[in-house]
Amino acid sequence: MPKRGFHRARIIDTLWRNPLPTYHYRCKNCGYDFTEQQSFTDDPITVCPKCSQEQVHKVYSAVPIEFKGHGFYRTDKSSK
Ligand SMILES: [Zn+2]
Numbered sequence: 001m002p003k004r005g006f007h008r009a010r011i012i013d014t015l016w017r018n019p020l021p022t023y024h025y026r027c028k029n030c031g032y033d034f035t036e037q038q039s040f041t042d043d044p045i046t047v048c049p050k051c052s053q054e055q056v057h058k059v060y061s062a063v064p065i066e067f068k069g070h071g072f073y074r075t076d077k078s079s080k
Contacts, residue, residue, distance in 0.1 A: 029055035 020037040027033075027048040036045055048056050 024059040025056050026059050027051065027053065027056050029053040 020039055022035050022037050023044070024035050025033075025045055027050065029048060030051040030053070032048055032050040034049065038044075044058055045056050046054050048054075
């Protein structure tokens with residue numbers, strides 16, 4: 001039983017229940033780190049909820065690329 005595959009299954013399950021993508025932001029001013037669920041059409045957050053400075057930048061989009069293909073099954077065999 002591949003543990004990695006099971007972990008992926010949990011992420012996919014979360015995506016099904018929460019169709020909105022989660023974005024990861026970080027404030028350059030105070031270092032505050034947070035995630036926000038937004039639709040693709042929402043404007044990205046620019047103002048820090050903690051220090052109110054316009055220093056927030058997006059770290060990454062949390063939707064896994066591998067979700068589209070079968071690549072994550074292959075990594076289990078090749079990681080020997
Ligand atoms: Zn801040």
